[in-house]
Amino acid sequence: MTSLNNASAAAADAIAEEGLIGDPVPLWKQTWKRLLRKRSGQVGLIIIGLLLLIAITAPVIAPYDPNDVLIGTEHVKRREAPCVHLLGCDINRPQHIMGIDGNSRDTFSRVLYGTRVSLMIGLVTVTTALVSGVLLGAIAGFFGGIADNIIMRIMDVILGFPSLLLAIAIVAVLGPGIVNALLAISIVSMPAYARVTRASVLSVKTLDFVSATRALGGSPARILFRRVLPNALTPIVVLATLGIATAILDAAGLSFLGLGAQPPMPEWGTMLGTEKDQVFSAPHLVFFPGIAIMLTVLGFNLLGDGLRDALDPRLNT
Amino acid sequence: MSALLELRDIKKSFAFRKGILQRVVGQVNAVNNVSLTIERGRTLGLVGESGCGKSTLARIVVGLFPPTEGEILFDGLQIAGADIPIDPKFSRRIQIIFQDPYSSLDPRLPIGDSIAEGLVIHGIGDTKSRRKAVLDILALVGLPPQAADRYPHEFSGGQRQRIGIARALILEPEFLVCDEPTSALDVSVQAQILNLLKRLKGRLNLTMMFISHNLAVVRHIADDVMVMYLGHAVEVAPVNELFTTPRHPYTRALLSATPIADPDRRGERIKLIGELPSPLNPPSGCPFHPRCSYAYDRCKTELPAMITAGGSRVACHAVEAGKLPPA
Numbered sequence: 001m002t003s004l005n006n007a008s009a010a011a012a013d014a015i016a017e018e019g020l021i022g023d024p025v026p027l028w029k030q031t032w033k034r035l036l037r038k039r040s041g042q043v044g045l046i047i048i049g050l051l052l053l054i055a056i057t058a059p060v061i062a063p064y065d066p067n068d069v070l071i072g073t074e075h076v077k078r079r080e081a082p083c084v085h086l087l088g089c090d091i092n093r094p095q096h097i098m099g100i101d102g103n104s105r106d107t108f109s110r111v112l113y114g115t116r117v118s119l120m121i122g123l124v125t126v127t128t129a130l131v132s133g134v135l136l137g138a139i140a141g142f143f144g145g146i147a148d149n150i151i152m153r154i155m156d157v158i159l160g161f162p163s164l165l166l167a168i169a170i171v172a173v174l175g176p177g178i179v180n181a182l183l184a185i186s187i188v189s190m191p192a193y194a195r196v197t198r199a200s201v202l203s204v205k206t207l208d209f210v211s212a213t214r215a216l217g218g219s220p221a222r223i224l225f226r227r228v229l230p231n232a233l234t235p236i237v238v239l240a241t242l243g244i245a246t247a248i249l250d251a252a253g254l255s256f257l258g259l260g261a262q263p264p265m266p267e268w269g270t271m272l273g274t275e276k277d278q279v280f281s282a283p284h285l286v287f288f289p290g291i292a293i294m295l296t297v298l299g300f301n302l303l304g305d306g307l308r309d310a311l312d313p314r315l316n317t
Numbered sequence: 318m319s320a321l322l323e324l325r326d327i328k329k330s331f332a333f334r335k336g337i338l339q340r341v342v343g344q345v346n347a348v349n350n351v352s353l354t355i356e357r358g359r360t361l362g363l364v365g366e367s368g369c370g371k372s373t374l375a376r377i378v379v380g381l382f383p384p385t386e387g388e389i390l391f392d393g394l395q396i397a398g399a400d401i402p403i404d405p406k407f408s409r410r411i412q413i414i415f416q417d418p419y420s421s422l423d424p425r426l427p428i429g430d431s432i433a434e435g436l437v438i439h440g441i442g443d444t445k446s447r448r449k450a451v452l453d454i455l456a457l458v459g460l461p462p463q464a465a466d467r468y469p470h471e472f473s474g475g476q477r478q479r480i481g482i483a484r485a486l487i488l489e490p491e492f493l494v495c496d497e498p499t500s501a502l503d504v505s506v507q508a509q510i511l512n513l514l515k516r517l518k519g520r521l522n523l524t525m526m527f528i529s530h531n532l533a534v535v536r537h538i539a540d541d542v543m544v545m546y547l548g549h550a551v552e553v554a555p556v557n558e559l560f561t562t563p564r565h566p567y568t569r570a571l572l573s574a575t576p577i578a579d580p581d582r583r584g585e586r587i588k589l590i591g592e593l594p595s596p597l598n599p600p601s602g603c604p605f606h607p608r609c610s611y612a613y614d615r616c617k618t619e620l621p622a623m624i625t626a627g628g629s630r631v632a633c634h635a636v637e638a639g640k641l642p643p644a
Contacts (some may be wrong), residue, residue, distance in 0.1 A: 024466035027425060208421035209431070212484065215379045216435040219407030230425050 034310035041306025047299030055115045063095070064106035066113040068267040071104045078104050079275075079282040099284040102275055103264070107285060110266040111292050117267045118296055121182060121251040122244035129247075130240050133193025138232075141201030142193065142224050152198065155191035163188040164253055171259045178267075181260035185250045189243055195237050200232035207231075234311045241304030245297040252293050261312040268293050320390070321357040321524045322492055326350045327387035328372055341509075345596045347373040349548040349604075350387070354540075356489075360518065360525040362539030362556065364571070368596065370548040371528045372416075375496045377412040378526060380405070391492070409439055413486035416497040418477035422469040428480045429455075429465030435488040458513060475506035479513065485636045486517065493518075495527045499534060502541060511538055532575050536560055544568045547604040549598060549620075554629035562633075564631045566609045566641070603634065611635040614634070 035041040054061070070076050075093070080100040083089035098107035136155070140148040158166065168182035171177075204210065205228050213227050253270030254260035256276070261267035263274060268289040276283035328347040332341045334528050348370040355361045377384050380403030389397040391411065403411070411433075415421035415444050422431055432454060433447045442450065452462045458479040469477060470621045478498060485493060495514065499507040516539060518525060528533050535542055535556070536592040542559045544552045544567065552565040563569045570587040589608045594600050606616040613635070637643045 007509040024427070024463070024468075027468060030500045038434055208417055210419055211376070211381055212413070212415065212481075213434060213438075215408060215411075215413050216438050216484075216488070217405035218434070218438050219405075222438070227423060231423065 017090075031310050035306050036204070038306045038309055040302040041310060044299050044302030044304075046307075047295060048303055051115055051119060051299060053121050054112055058116055062109035062112045064109040066105065066110045067264050068106070068109075069104050070100065070106065072298075076100050076103055076104060079278060079285060081282070082284055098288045099282070101285055102278065102282075105214060107271075107288055109238055111268070111269060112267045113266040113287050114271065114289065114292060115296075117178075117261065117265065117294070118248050118251070121185075122248045122296075125182050125185045125189065125247040125251070126240050126243045128182070129189040129238070129243065130184070130193055132188040134197045134229075134236060136190075137194035137197025138201050138224060138229055139263070141198035142205060142220075142228060150200070151194065156195045158188065159191045159195075159234075164250060167250060167254060168257070168259060171254060176259045176262065177308045178255075178261045178265065181251055181254045184254070186245050189247060192239065192243070196235050197232060200235050201228055204232045205229050230283060234308075235309060238304050238308040241300055241307055245300035245304075248293065248296055249298075318581070319357055319393075320354045321353045321392055321434045322526070323351050323390040324351060324378070325388050325390070326352055327374070327377060327384045327389070328378060329370075329382075330385045341599060346548050346599065347596065348384075351545075351550045352360075352387075353543055353547075353553065355492075355524055355526060356523060357524050358578070359540040360527055360538055362529060362535035362542040363526060363528040363545065364535050364542060365545035366530060366571075366593065368593070369545045371530075371545055372496055374545075374594075374644075375413065375494045375526065375528055378492075379403070379411055379494050380408060390423065409435075409488045410490050410493070411492045412488060412490040413494040413496060414478070414481050414485050417501050418474050418481060419469075419501075421481050422477055424469050427466050427468055428472070431469075432465075432480065432484045432487055435484065439488065441488075451483075454487050455591060457486070458483045465629075473506075474502050475509060476604065478502060478506075478510050482510075482513065486521065489521070491522075491524060493525045495525060497530070500529065503542075503618070507534070514538065524559050532560075532572065544571065547594065547599055549604050549632065550623070550627050551605065551630055551633070552631045553623075558628040564629050564636050564641070566611050566635065567605050590591065597601050598640050603632075609635075611641055613640070 035045070064070070076096070078100060079102055080096070082097055082099040083093050083095055084097045085091055089095065096106050096108060098111060101107050131303065136151050140151040153210050166188050167181070167184040170187060171180050174180040174183065210223060210227050213223050218227075251260055252267070252272070255267050255269030258273060258274035261270045263270060271289040272286050275282065279286050327348055328346065328350055330344045330346045332345040333345075334340060335342045351370075351374060353361065363374065365371050376382060377397075378389070380397065383397060383400050383402035386399050388395055388399070389403065391407060396407050422428065429448070429451045432451050436442055436447045436450060441447070450506045451465055455462060455464055460476065460479055460483070462600045464472070469480070470482065481498075498514070499510050502510060511534060514525075517523065525537065527538055530598065539556050542554060542556050543550055544559075544565065546567050552559065552563070554564075562574065563572050570589050573587040591608045594604070594607060602618045603609070603612070603616040603621050606612040609616065615634045619634070619638070623630045623632050624637050626636055633641070
């Protein structure tokens with residue numbers, strides 16, 4: 001006991017201020033810095049930044065209206081190969097760097113406008129699925145018991161179907177169209193968010209800082225939305241970023257089958273679907289929309305990967 | 318002196334549920350008929366090995382869950398009863414410090430906000446006055462004011478424990494539960510935190526319940542000690558009485574297991590036989606009888622009641638019958 005007394009008397013008031021050097025850095029800034037340090041985060045951000053830029057400035061950079069049929073206005077043939085002046089295409093011919101599609105439209109302009117559609121699809125579906133899934137998962141995990149059982153069994157049923165097949169079934173019932181396709185994709189991706197949220201909430205709600213807020217007299221709503229959810233969100237943010245990629249891919253798949261975006265909407269999946277029979281005679285018509293889908297999906301996957309590491313405040317510099 | 322906190326026959330059992338219908342398939346009695354009184358201004362030390370119900374008792378006292386049976390009186394008022402948790406409005410007066418300084422602070426919140434949360438929940442003051450209160454309490458626990466805008470990961474274990482103390486004390490509680498506040502810290506830091514608690518206790522006129530499995534720590538800080546075994550209180554005594562004349566066989570075994578930093582003064586070590594029984598399947602009669610060398614027939618069938626022996630209160634048939642040699 002004497003050792004306890006001696007050691008403490010001197011030390012008690014002289015607390016080392018170790019680790020408190022420099023100005024305090026807000027958490028989001030630390031996260032941003034960590035994201036920028038990772039290669040996957042950098043590349044993902046660049047790709048998505050470019051896509052956003054294209055989506056916003058599409059009317060400016062697109063040489064043609066995406067739905068303009070060029071027969072009669074220009075001397076072009078259907079499904080004509082790309083003509084790039086820099087690569088030696090005759091300077092007198094109009095430039096179409098991704099060629100002409102089966103309806104005599106400029107493919108490049110359509111791919112550019114397709115960025116808008118795809119990003120919109122990704123954001124809308126993931127937001128819908130995220131909000132509903134996180135809410136259901138949080139309720140299931142936080143309150144447990146019967147609510148947990150009912151919610152999670154419904155989610156299990158949805159998960160029991162192959163997701164694209166269920167989406168097709170839903171669209172078949174609701175009728176084809178971009179809005180119904182988005183709804184279908186939201187429904188099939190919701191259980192993933194519910195599950196991850198529930199698991200995350202279950203592990204966070206037992207931590208002492210949650211008990212501390214409870215002991216301070218905090219209401220259940222305060223505990224769930226201020227303490228538990230923000231700390232349970234890391235895996236969900238990552239999942240959502242990766243989910244945008246999946247949603248874009250699923251929507252392209254539905255459109256490819258003719259169940260999603262309807263012609264003449266410049267949607268990459270629809271573009272692939274309408275020209276799929278010409279893969280050998282006019283490969284540029286499936287190549288460029290395909291590349292666009294791949295780049296977008298890659299961008300979101302890389303960003304999700306980078307976010308996973310960046311979002312943990314404990315992995316500090 | 319008046320009793321600030323009184324527990325009457327507190328019992329807490331956790332049910333194991335299984336299947337879709339959530340049928341109860343078994344239960345653990347974490348705390349069994351524990352009664353205790355803590356007078357204003359005193360510190361009760363709670364000791365016992367892992368799983369004996371110390372932390373469960375602490376969490377009942379701060380209202381994290383309701384007792385299954387029994388009642389809690391605070392300052393003469395009944396504040397909790399069977400399946401009724403403590404009214405949140407009493408949270409201003411009863412606070413807790415947690416064991417693990419790494420999980421007791423929200424990693425996404427600057428510690429100033431963590432500390433101020435109690436004020437926000439209870440609607441005390443405005444942004445400016447809360448900030449001032451945070452800086453004052455930081456100074457009180459020995460942290461610099463610039464700490465307020467930092468995140469928990471920037472602090473050491475000892476510093477975090479100070480932050481936890483600041484958060485508990487900002488509501489100016491009368492009663493503080495310390496759930497093993499030093500067991501996750503280095504020895505030198507343990508001493509700092511213990512002395513800080515002792516100093517604050519005198520300064521703020523706190524009444525404390527101090528949980529620990531470290532007997533030296535309890536001896537240093539407590540006025541009275543309660544020893545728990547498998548959810549039962551087996552002995553309650555003033556600290557000196559307990560350490561000089563332990564009465565319950567389990568208390569004796571516990572004390573003899575404390576290492577003495579003197580090679581010539583190795584005490585006789587009482588070795589307990591057998592394992593700690595599973596709380597799922599507790600022994601009949603006295604919970605300690607399978608491991609007790611003084612146990613006789615009565616211990617196997619009848620749960621001993623608390624009796625007064627000298628300055629202590631003990632739950633042991635052998636003590637009652639005078640069958641125990643003096644310590």
